[in-house]
Amino acid sequence: xxxxxxxxxxxxxxxxxxxxxxxxxxxxxxxxxxxxxxxxxxxxxxxxxxxxxxxxxxxxxxxxxxxxxxxxxxxxxxxxxxxxxxxxxxxxxxxxxxxxxxxxxx
Amino acid sequence: xxxxxxxxxxxxxxxxxxxxxxxxxxxxxxxxxxxxxxxxxxxxxxxxxxxxxxxxxxxxxxxxxxxxxxxxxxxxxxxxxxxxxxxxxxxxxxxxxxxxxxxxxx
Numbered sequence: 001x002x003x004x005x006x007x008x009x010x011x012x013x014x015x016x017x018x019x020x021x022x023x024x025x026x027x028x029x030x031x032x033x034x035x036x037x038x039x040x041x042x043x044x045x046x047x048x049x050x051x052x053x054x055x056x057x058x059x060x061x062x063x064x065x066x067x068x069x070x071x072x073x074x075x076x077x078x079x080x081x082x083x084x085x086x087x088x089x090x091x092x093x094x095x096x097x098x099x100x101x102x103x104x105x106x
Numbered sequence: 107x108x109x110x111x112x113x114x115x116x117x118x119x120x121x122x123x124x125x126x127x128x129x130x131x132x133x134x135x136x137x138x139x140x141x142x143x144x145x146x147x148x149x150x151x152x153x154x155x156x157x158x159x160x161x162x163x164x165x166x167x168x169x170x171x172x173x174x175x176x177x178x179x180x181x182x183x184x185x186x187x188x189x190x191x192x193x194x195x196x197x198x199x200x201x202x203x204x205x206x207x208x209x210x211x212x
Contacts, residue, residue, distance in 0.1 A: 010118040010187035012172075018196055022204045030212065032156055038211060043149065050138055050182060059189035062179050066118075066190050069175065073168050076156060081116035083165035084172050090124055098128045105144060106136065 012070070013081040019070045027071050035075055039068035118176070119187040125176045133177045141181055145174035 020027075027035050042064040049056035073080040087093070092100035126133075133141050148170040155162035179186040193199070198206035 007119055008185060008188035008191045009120075010190050012116040012118055012121075013113055014115075015118075015190065015194070018194070022196075022198050022206050025205050026212070036153065036156065040149075043146075046178075047142065050142065050178075053182070058182060059184050060193050062175070062182075062184050062186055063189040063193035065175055066186060067194055069168070069171055072152075072156075076159070076164060076168075078165050078168050079114060080168055080172060082114035083169040084116050084121065085114045087166050087169035088121070088124070088173055090128075092128050099131050100128050106132070 011081070012084065013079070015066075016070050016074055016080055019067055020074045023071055024074060027075050032072070032075055035068070035072055039065070039072055042068050117187070118190065119185070121172075122176050122180055122186055125173055126180045129177055130180060133181050138178070138181055141174070141178050145171070145178055148174050 030038075042061065045056075046061040046065050049058040049061040070080055073083070091098045092102060094104070095101045136144075148167065151162075152167040152171050155164040155167040176186055179189070197204045198208060200210070201207045
């Protein structure tokens with residue numbers, strides 16, 4: 001008998017600590033510019049997977065972009081969870097509405 | 107008297123729902139290609155902020171990249187939290203170690 005399906009939770013703060021523990025030393029030795037290049041490599045793979053999802057691991061490419069973004073944040077001394085909570089508190093900060101009613105970024 | 111400083115938590119699953127509620131309709135009308143372009147615009151701004159952090163809002167640029175990545179994931183039908191948990195379970199999947207001992211991605 002199958003148990004209940006529990007939606008995945010993923011705490012960005014915990015994930016940043018995890019990525020830092022696993023890859024932080026390598027990231028530090030490589031530096032920001034080199035790490036940014038790896039991030040861009042994954043973004044390129046994401047573009048390819050978005051274009052042909054049936055021939056790629058789309059979820060995996062998204063996960064890779066997320067991981068490298070977190071690596072970069074840690075290297076740059078940014079707490080990504082805090083940065084997100086500050087700028088994205090739950091409603092559009094420009095028009096104060098959910099859903100957003102801004103004319104910008106159509 | 108100040109209260110304790112509580113580190114920010116940010117659940118990617120909750121954030122994806124929040125972004126979908128706030129911007130999902132606009133993202134849907136714009137489509138994947140147009141949304142990817144906005145994501146790239148933010149990645150460019152992130153590069154600039156990494157280069158000159160003293161003259162930019164580095165944390166804000168990271169937050170924007172995160173938000174647009176989540177928008178893209180939602181549009182593409184990907185649960186980003188689940189994708190991350192699947193591919194990044196807490197140790198390097200290649201060498202099984204934390205910290206990673208792989209020779210790849212120096």
